[in-house]
Amino acid sequence: MKVGIIGTGSMGSVLLEAFIEFRALQPHQLFISNRTLKKLLVLSERHEGLNICRNNIQTVRCSDVIFVCVKPLQFASLIQEIKNDVRPNQLIVSITSPVQISHLENSLDCKIAKIIPSVTHKIGSGASLVMYGNRLDEKDKQILHDLLSYISKPMEIKESQARINSDFSSCGPAFISFFLTKWIDAAVEMTGSSREEITCLASEMLLGTGKLLTQGGVTPPQLQEMVAVPGGITAQALSQLNHSLDGVFHRLISTTHQKYDEDLEELDKLFDGPKINRPQY
Ligand SMILES: NC(=O)c1ccc[n+]([C@@H]2O[C@H](COP(=O)([O-])OP(=O)(O)OC[C@H]3O[C@@H](n4cnc5c(N)ncnc54)[C@H](OP(=O)(O)O)[C@@H]3O)[C@@H](O)[C@H]2O)c1
Structure with a gap:
């Protein structure tokens, strides 16, 4: 071939x-x-x-x-x-x-x-x-x-599902890396940790988390439960994250879909031929 x-x-x-x-x-x-x-x-x-x-x-x-x-x-x-x-x-x-x-x-x-x-x-x-x-x-x-x-x-x-699925499979590595970068920046700034060391830890953690989710038979909510003992440090931090990130992912999805719609509108104008049926999501 x-x-x-x-x-x-x-x-x-x-x-x-x-x-x-x-x-x-x-x-x-x-x-x-x-x-x-x-x-x-x-x-x-x-x-x-x-x-x-x-x-x-x-x-x-x-x-x-x-x-x-x-x-x-x-x-x-x-x-x-x-x-x-x-x-x-x-x-x-x-x-x-x-x-x-x-x-x-x-x-x-x-x-x-x-x-x-x-x-x-x-x-x-x-x-x-x-x-x-x-x-x-x-x-x-x-x-x-x-x-x-x-x-x-x-x-x-x-x-019709291409946009939302791409948010995860294709844009996802950038979104997760952004999250990690912010987290590492804060760790370095607040504790004086070595950026290289923390980056290595974070990367190994992400690899292990991915393996648990793909091969370990657990879902994301189950994984949270496995780590977060009620009343413990992780549980308290998750509660804080839940509060801080309220609405963030809805806004993220709105943003990717809005850009997609703008591109689609431009493409409809550029391509000749019968009007395209727009995908519904
Ligand atoms: N990057 C990702 O992670 C990713 C993931 C999934 C899908 N995509 C999609 O892949 C597409 C390309 O993205 P990209 O990140 O690879 O962009 P990119 O780095 O800008 O690559 C586009 C390439 O196309 C070349 N090009 C433009 N017009 C051309 C033409 N008429 N004939 C031949 N070559 C031409 C450009 O040449 P020059 O060298 O002259 O600029 C450039 O090398 C986008 O639609 C994107 O949505 C990207």
């Missing part, structure tokens, strides 16, 4: 390097293009045999499956560029949540899928969210599922 990647920024590079690292693909099976040549050269220095394409059209012509890893508003012009070169048996995979499968099916004469990857795939971990368009048959779905299984846990979702 030949796999193309258009856009080798943060996530395009994560996918490419994870596919190679976890032996889903060998470098010679990958065809890549990016607006700026420098990023391609850095990758080709790191991975001998990688195919650097002159432009996006060449990536499309050389590949069976093509991951499109550009930002939402960079999509419409890219589609114009490649639309005469896609073939009906090719699979184009968008990694961008506000770009709808119907936007792409209306514009490209090929099979369309959407995935939301996560930076955690860098270490072969985390869930990838998968949505299949109408033109994929079972074999196509299996191919994409198998490819993603090398680097992640693929989970099929409804497109």
Whole structure:
């Protein structure tokens, strides 16, 4: 199988390097293009045999499956560029949540899928969210599922749930890291602890917590109960957190959804064709 990647920024590079690292693909099976040549050269220095394409059209012509890893508003012009070169048996995979499968099916004469990857795939971990368009048959779905299984846990979702699911799987590492950073900053400031030491402790704690939740058979509320003895220090701190964080997560979800809606509105204007049915959440 030949796999193309258009856009080798943060996530395009994560996918490419994870596919190679976890032996889903060998470098010679990958065809890549990016607006700026420098990023391609850095990758080709790191991975001998990688195919650097002159432009996006060449990536499309050389590949069976093509991951499109550009930002939402960079999509419409890219589609114009490649639309005469896609073939009906090719699979184009968008990694961008506000770009709808119907936007792409209306514009490209090929099979369309959407995935939301996560930076955690860098270490072969985390869930990838998968949505299949109408033109994929079972074999196509299996191919994409198998490819993603090398680097992640693929989970099929409804497109209407893409935003809220991405909040957890894809934005989540940034949100949790923000929480940790604030906590570590306070520890360093208030107790003079070594930042490195506390960061190491926090990271090990997060790894262990993740394992307990994924492999240890416990839910987040159960885990809190296991640690927080009634009347103890953790229980008192949790009560304080509960009070301080009141409404924070509702506001977080409103923010991600509002930005998504704004992007979707822009994309509706940029994409030609019939009006898109907006997902309901
Ligand atoms: N980062 C994440 O954790 C994450 C997770 C899930 C999904 N996503 C989604 O992935 C998409 C890309 O995000 P990102 O963080 O990887 O952004 P990014 O680092 O800015 O990467 C986008 C890349 O696309 C290239 N590009 C733009 N227009 C192009 C064109 N017409 N032809 C070829 N290449 C083009 C850019 O080239 P230049 O080098 O010229 O800038 C850049 O390297 C976004 O829609 C984002 O929502 C990201």
